[in-house]
Amino acid sequence: MTIANSVTLRSAACLRRHPEPVLTREQVPFPSTCIFNAGVCKFGGRYVMVFRNDVGEWGSPKFHTTNLGLAFSDDGRHWDVEPQPVWDSQNSDLNQATDGELIRVYDPRLIPIDGRCYICFACDTKHGLRGGIGVTDDFRAFKVLSLSVPDNRNMVLFPEKVNGKYARLERPMPVYSRGRDRFDIWFGDSPDLAYWGNQHLVDAVENYPFANDKIGPAAPPIRTAKGWLTTIHCVDRDNTRGKRGWEDGWQKRYTAGLMLLDLNEPWKVIGRSREPLIVPETDAERLGFRDDVIFPGGMILEDDGEVKIYYGAADTVEAMATAHVDDLLALCEPV
Numbered sequence: 003m004t005i006a007n008s009v010t011l012r013s014a015a016c017l018r019r020h021p022e023p024v025l026t027r028e029q030v031p032f033p034s035t036c037i038f039n040a041g042v043c044k045f046g047g048r049y050v051m052v053f054r055n056d057v058g059e060w061g062s063p064k065f066h067t068t069n070l071g072l073a074f075s076d077d078g079r080h081w082d083v084e085p086q087p088v089w090d091s092q093n094s095d096l097n098q099a100t101d102g103e104l105i106r107v108y109d110p111r112l113i114p115i116d117g118r119c120y121i122c123f124a125c126d127t128k129h130g131l132r133g134g135i136g137v138t139d140d141f142r143a144f145k146v147l148s149l150s151v152p153d154n155r156n157m158v159l160f161p162e163k164v165n166g167k168y169a170r171l172e173r174p175m176p177v178y179s180r181g182r183d184r185f186d187i188w189f190g191d192s193p194d195l196a197y198w199g200n201q202h203l204v205d206a207v208e209n210y211p212f213a214n215d216k217i218g219p220a221a222p223p224i225r226t227a228k229g230w231l232t233t234i235h236c237v238d239r240d241n242t243r244g245k246r247g248w249e250d251g252w253q254k255r256y257t258a259g260l261m262l263l264d265l266n267e268p269w270k271v272i273g274r275s276r277e278p279l280i281v282p283e284t285d286a287e288r289l290g291f292r293d294d295v296i297f298p299g300g301m302i303l304e305d306d307g308e309v310k311i312y313y314g315a316a317d318t319v320e321a322m323a324t325a326h327v328d329d330l331l332a333l334c335e336p337v
């Protein structure tokens with residue numbers, strides 16, 4: 003299926019964008035070229051962000067290195083970045099956990115559970131793309147708890163145990179059985195965050211009319227009275243798209259969709275958005291290292307029902323938008 007360039011998708015009317023990106027490289031006190039795909043949560047009375055930092059020459063798609071930076075905020079909108087990266091490819095714990103095969107770590111998500119902060123992350127290794135789960139109490143030291151086998155690098159934890167077990171959404175990349183990039187979202191649970199089982203298919207790319215390529219977990223789910231509400235990233239590919247961004251060609255567009263999962267059996271989809279929640283529309287979302295990319299990594303439900311959604315824009319900056327939780331739930335059509 004081709005979704006042509008001319009097909010105009012629009013963000014949901016209930017979405018309110020923060021007027022400019024919440025974090026750009028200008029705010030980062032160490033070498034930084036593109037900062038994006040951050041994990042964001044509330045922890046210890048503050049908003050905390052761990053963001054991906056790709057370092058290279060501005061305008062060149064060849065980056066020298068990737069590390070993770072740390073920022074704090076009192077209001078979720080204005081951020082102060084710590085002086086040094088907090089996690090990079092030289093990190094000995096992660097290097098050890100990957101048997102010395104680590105190339106880089108990226109796309110963090112933060113999930114507080116029972117007073118500790120867990121981090122899901124992607125990591126490239128010499129023998130494949132892996133997804134990891136770690137834990138931190140201070141955002142200085144991260145302990146790796148488990149790593150998937152390749153190729154499965156994109157995972158998010160639920161913010162509490164479900165039926166007595168830790169739970170996650172993940173997105174394996176089954177190229178032989180499904181075809182290149184035709185990837186879906188799966189569920190798994192674990193007694194200890196190390197050993198995972200009870201896998202179920204959650205949702206497939208063909209169920210999203212505005213995606214023709216792949217879907218994947220985005221920000222970690224939030225609990226609502228109606229179910230687990232979660233963003234997903236949805237990709238449409240059009241091979242007639244040429245140079246967009248810093249590479250010679252970039253055929254994909256990333257939008258954000260919404261999924262509602264059963265509270266007790268979270269592999270069961272009870273609602274999904276038929277139209278995208280966030281579509282690249284602003285200059286920051288449309289133009290950058292990779293044009294037209296929205297990649298949510300953090301979603302915070304405030305006491306008054308406002309939901310803050312943090313997302314990487316054009317693989318270049320970190321943006322934020324808000325919506326009321328009831329409006330988000332209304333976008334999820336029952337299935």
Ligand code: BMA
Nearest residue numbers: 039109256292295297314317
């Ligand atoms: C995905 C990941 C993300 C990135 C996205 C768009 O495959 O690599 O980190 O934001 O592509 O380039």
